[in-house]
Amino acid sequence: MPAARVDSSLSRGARSADAAPGPSAPRSIRLTAAWTGAGAALVCAVVAIAAVAVCWLPAAGETGSARSALHAGVLTFLAALHGGITVDGLSADFVPLGMTLLVAAVSWRAGAGLARAADDVEDLTLRSLAEAAAVQAGTFAAVCGVAAGFATLGTSSVSVVPAVLAGLILFGGTGGIAFVRATALGSEIGSRTPDWVGPSLRAAAAGVAVYLAAGAALVIGSLVVHHQQVEALSRQVGGGWSGAPVLLLGALAAPNAVVAAASYLAGPGFALGSGSGVGLSSTVHGTVPAFPLLGAVPSGPATTPVWLLAGATPIAAGLCLARVARADAESWRLRLRNAAAAAAVAVVAGIALAWLGGGAIGSGRLRAFGASPWQFGLALGAGLAVVSGAALGALAGVAWWRSRDDELPGVMRATLTAVTSMVTRDDPGDADEDGKLAG
Structure with missing residues (x-):
């Protein structure tokens, strides 16, 4: 073998050894x-x-x-x-x-x-x-x-x-x-x-996070409003070290309460045992265990502030999902696709959260405890799909009208520009790009 070929073979072997x-x-x-x-x-x-x-x-x-x-x-x-x-x-x-x-x-x-x-x-x-x-x-x-x-x-x-x-x-x-x-x-x-997976996961996470944040706010507010019942149940379990395990369990069960509250705001509500249910329109439950956190459970229909929070939650969650879906795609078709996929992901996330946050406690009356996985998942996905779809559809329509600036009166053109500038992250001068309803 010629010397040049030997040297070339040796150098290739050395590079292979270094790479492996x-x-x-x-x-x-x-x-x-x-x-x-x-x-x-x-x-x-x-x-x-x-x-x-x-x-x-x-x-x-x-x-x-x-x-x-x-x-x-x-x-x-x-x-x-x-x-x-x-x-x-x-x-x-x-x-x-x-x-x-x-x-x-x-x-x-x-x-x-x-x-x-x-x-x-x-x-x-x-x-x-x-x-x-x-x-x-x-x-x-x-x-x-x-x-x-x-x-x-x-x-x-x-x-x-x-x-x-x-x-x-x-x-x-x-x-x-x-x-x-x-x-x-x-x-x-x-x-x-696939390129739609990442944007859909981010959009779904944004929507679900809003529901959980609203659930956390509801739990905190309910604890404040029902503090007398919570204190009464705390006295029943005893003070000092005898109440420390219950206090620790209450803190660890706070995420469960957040998931149940999110299901409450979404519509399905949650169960506190077989044959009982807690919902926005009615609450039916018997004697609950002497657990301080359960003192925050409402005993009747939702009050006006709770109804307002229940109405605002899907709107805020859907708008957040729509904004993330819009930011991760260039055409309205892709944005709607990402939003639809995100709503489907939210269904799965809701089922998983409700399953993790609930469950049976024995085989008696408490064999059904917490939110229903399939009901919460479907309600969560439906709310996000309706609001985000409507928001993206409205923005697409407004963007189309903005692309026809020459045909619009000056006052209407200025109004549409101001509205879309507030709800999007684009500059008012981006009308040409937003107006492209690409397939």
Whole structure:
């Protein structure tokens, strides 16, 4: 072989060797993924054990034990995964969402930390990154399964298989997303995703966020208005350390109340047990458990301020969705498409939120608790679709009229320019672009 060809072959081989990751690189990132996934589960378990010990042991006195607190803390962590738990022989699906959000936050940080570690390893392939994400989520789920086999307290327990599946789904939906967004996997997935997915997700998030914000405002206002009932229920559960667990549960269940309030404003309302319902037009419920947060539940039809909030919420949410959909597309056809897709995404989000925020507590009267997933999801999506569609349609019509400036009287032209300038982010001089009703 000529010398020039040998040198060329050697140089190509050297470049290939430099481009290929060394065998230790994928192994090191997988090891990092394993211990960060396991560490996230252990951190969540330790936090739950500490919270149980602080709230339970002082109130239990001589009847409490460190071993019982340990098992109860691990059960609390596993219950937060929303995979189902058996308490005193009764199945309970209702979980304070604050617990789930805490686990999700720890998982997100673990995924983001693994992404930072991956940045320090040179020449990692997409396959190595995907394997690292799978190892991290799998290790988290495996630790949850081991904990489920360990955490049995009397007749209270968590099944191993549901705990593993719930841990895998929760970590994949939080830590996995954080890892993908911060690595080359995000760009790769984005390049393979249809162009309407990102704008639709952002628009749906804007609309759902408005509903949740309105629900939070309603919960806070109702607590203020019904503070006497809340204080009476707080006195019933006792003071001092005996009331600390109930106070902590009330704080952790606040997100559940926000979801129920959002469903209340959307129209379907929510249930406080079998045969009971709380809605805008009527409220029918019997004796509720002595839980302070339930003191804020209305006992009759909605008042005028609540009706005003219920009317303003879908309008504000739909306008926010329409604005995001409009900003992410150049033609009105694409904007309407993104808005329609966002409304469909909102239906799924509403179903998921209501399912996470509600659930059965035993098999008796409280077997139906919280908002109905399908009713809330459909009401949420319908409200967003109607308002955003009307808003985008009106803006499209106004833009078409603005494109015909020469045919409009001066006063009408100035009025349309002022109105569209207030509700859009475009300058008044952009009429030519807005007027293009491209297909």
